[in-house]
Amino acid sequence: MNRVDALIELDNVRKSFGDVPVLKGISMFVQKGEAVCIIGPSGSGKSTVLRCINGLIPVDDGFVRVGAHRVHEMRSEKQMRALRHQVAMVFQQYNLFPHRTALENIMMAPIQVLGHDRAEVEERARKLLKKVRLSEKADSYPGQLSGGQQQRVAIARALAMQPDVILFDEVTAALDPETVKDVLFAIRELVEEGLTCILVTHEMKFAREVSQRVCFTDRGLIVESAPPAELFDNPQDPRTREFLGQVL
Amino acid sequence: MFGLDYSWLADPAYQQWLLTGVVNTLKLAALSSSAAILIGMLGALGLTLRIFWIDALIELFVEVFRNTPPLLQMLFAYFTLSSLGLRVTDPSTGLSVPLLSAFACAAISLSLFGGALAIEAFRSGIETMPRAIVDAARSLGYGRWARFWRIEAPIAARICLPGLTNILTNLFKTTSQASVITVPELMYYAGQIYNDTFRTLEVMILVLLIYVVLVSILTFAMARLEALMAFPGYGRGH
Numbered sequence: 001m002n003r004v005d006a007l008i009e010l011d012n013v014r015k016s017f018g019d020v021p022v023l024k025g026i027s028m029f030v031q032k033g034e035a036v037c038i039i040g041p042s043g044s045g046k047s048t049v050l051r052c053i054n055g056l057i058p059v060d061d062g063f064v065r066v067g068a069h070r071v072h073e074m075r076s077e078k079q080m081r082a083l084r085h086q087v088a089m090v091f092q093q094y095n096l097f098p099h100r101t102a103l104e105n106i107m108m109a110p111i112q113v114l115g116h117d118r119a120e121v122e123e124r125a126r127k128l129l130k131k132v133r134l135s136e137k138a139d140s141y142p143g144q145l146s147g148g149q150q151q152r153v154a155i156a157r158a159l160a161m162q163p164d165v166i167l168f169d170e171v172t173a174a175l176d177p178e179t180v181k182d183v184l185f186a187i188r189e190l191v192e193e194g195l196t197c198i199l200v201t202h203e204m205k206f207a208r209e210v211s212q213r214v215c216f217t218d219r220g221l222i223v224e225s226a227p228p229a230e231l232f233d234n235p236q237d238p239r240t241r242e243f244l245g246q247v248l
Numbered sequence: 249m250f251g252l253d254y255s256w257l258a259d260p261a262y263q264q265w266l267l268t269g270v271v272n273t274l275k276l277a278a279l280s281s282s283a284a285i286l287i288g289m290l291g292a293l294g295l296t297l298r299i300f301w302i303d304a305l306i307e308l309f310v311e312v313f314r315n316t317p318p319l320l321q322m323l324f325a326y327f328t329l330s331s332l333g334l335r336v337t338d339p340s341t342g343l344s345v346p347l348l349s350a351f352a353c354a355a356i357s358l359s360l361f362g363g364a365l366a367i368e369a370f371r372s373g374i375e376t377m378p379r380a381i382v383d384a385a386r387s388l389g390y391g392r393w394a395r396f397w398r399i400e401a402p403i404a405a406r407i408c409l410p411g412l413t414n415i416l417t418n419l420f421k422t423t424s425q426a427s428v429i430t431v432p433e434l435m436y437y438a439g440q441i442y443n444d445t446f447r448t449l450e451v452m453i454l455v456l457l458i459y460v461v462l463v464s465i466l467t468f469a470m471a472r473l474e475a476l477m478a479f480p481g482y483g484r485g486h
Contacts, residue, residue, distance in 0.1 A: 095384035097385075
C-alpha cells in the first residue's frame with residue numbers, strides 16, 4: 001500500500017502509561033473510503049490507537065498523520081481543532097451530554113465549535129436523526145433513551161461534524177444484544193456510503209462483513225493485518241489463531 | 249396553653265422588633281449566600297487553571313475559613329477591622345465610627361465562611377466530571393474554556409446542587425450568631441424581648457418556629473430548583 005496516498009498514516013507509534021508500555025510500535029495506513037477493523041484481546045492497545053489518531057492521547061514517539069495534519073506534532077487543543085473537525089469519534093459509553101436533548105447534542109459542536117449557522121445545523125441534525133431512525137426522539141434527553149438509541153444519537157453527533165473519518169471505539173460493547181443490530185446497521189450504511197471508518201470491535205461477524213481489512217493487535221503491536229476473509233479463515237500468526245479460537 | 253404567656257406579642261413595639269429582626273436576618277442571609285456562591289464559583293474556576301500559586305492561595309483560604317468557627321470569624325472581623333483604623337468620621341455627628349458596621353462585618357465574614365464551603369462543593373462537582381464527558385467534548389473540538397462553560401459547568405452545577413443546599417441552610421442558621429456582634433437580626437431582638445419580658449421559653453419557641461418556616465422555604469426552593477435542573481431520565485429527573 002502506498003503510504004503517501006493514505007488518508008491516515010501511523011508509523012512506529014509508541015505510548016506508555018507510566019511504566020506500562022501500551023503501544024510498542026504501531027504502524028498502519030488507512031486509505032480514503034476504507035473500513036478497517038481492529039480486533040484483539042483487552043488491554044492490547046486497540047482503543048489507545050484510536051485516541052492517538054484524533055489526538056486525545058499524545059504519543060510518546062512515532063508519526064501520526066491524518067490528511068494534512070501531523071498529529072504527533074500538535075500540542076494544544078487549539079491546534080487540534082481542525083483535526084477534530086476532520087476526525088470524529090464514537091465511544092463505548094456513548095458519552096452524550098446529559099443536560100442536552102438528542103437534537104441539541106448533535107447541534108452543539110457544529111454551532112459552538114465550528115461556528116456554523118444554527119438553522120442550517122438544525123436541518124442537518126434532523127436529517128441525521130432520520131438517518132439513524134430516531135426522528136421522534138429529537139427532544140428526548142440521553143437519560144430517557146436506551147443504550148442503543150443513545151449510541152445512534154452519538155453516531156449522528158459525530159456525523160454532524162461532517163468528518164472525513166469516524167473512529168468507533170467498541171461502540172456495541174455496552175449494549176444489549178437486540179439493540180446491537182440497530183447500531184451496526186447504522187455503521188454499515190456509513191461504510192457503504194464510503195466514509196472512512198476505523199472500528200475497534202469485538203463483533204467478529206460484523207468485522208468480517210463490513211470491513212475491507214482487519215488488524216489483529218496483541219500486547220501493543222499489530223500482529224497481523226489482512227482482508228477479513230484471509231485473516232479469519234487463514235490466520236498466519238499463532239497468536240491470531242489462538243485469539244480467534246477463543247472468540248469464534 | 250401549657251402555662252405559656254404570649255400576651256407580650258400584642259405589644260406593637262415587640263411586633264416591630266420581630267419584624268425588623270426577620271427582615272435583617274433575611275438581608276444578611278441573602279447577601280452572604282449570594283456572595284458565598286460567587287466566591288465558590290470563582291474559587292472553583294481558579295482551581296481548574298491548575299496554576300500552582302493560585303491553587304495554594306485558594307487552598308489556604310478554604311482551610312482558614314472552613315476550619316475555624318464562624319462566630320470567631322465574625323468577632324475577629326468586628327473587633328479587628330474597626331481597631332485596625334478602618335474608621336471614618338461621621339459627617340453628621342462628627343464622631344469617629346467604624347467604617348464597617350456590625351452588619352457589614354457579619355455579612356463579610358459569613359460570605360467568606362460560606363464561600364470557602366462553596367468552593368469545596370463546586371470543586372467536587374467539577375472533579376467528579378466523568379472522564380467520558382471530557383473526552384467527548386475534546387473529540388468534538390471544544391477548547392478548554394468552551395468545554396468548561398458549555399459542558400462541564402452546567403453538569404457540575406447539577407451535581408453539586410444538593411451539597412450547596414446544605415451549605416446555604418447552614419449559612420442561614422449561622423446568621424443568628426451575628427447577634428453576638430450586635431447585628432439587629434432575629435436572634436438579637438429575641439434576646440432583647442426576653443430580657444424585657446422574662447418570657448424566655450415563649451420567645452425561644454416563637455423564634456424557633458420562625459427559623460423553621462424561613463429555612464423550610466429555602467430548602468423547598470432549592471428542592472424545586474434541583475427538580476427543575478435535573479437531567480431528565482436521571483435521579484429526580486424521572
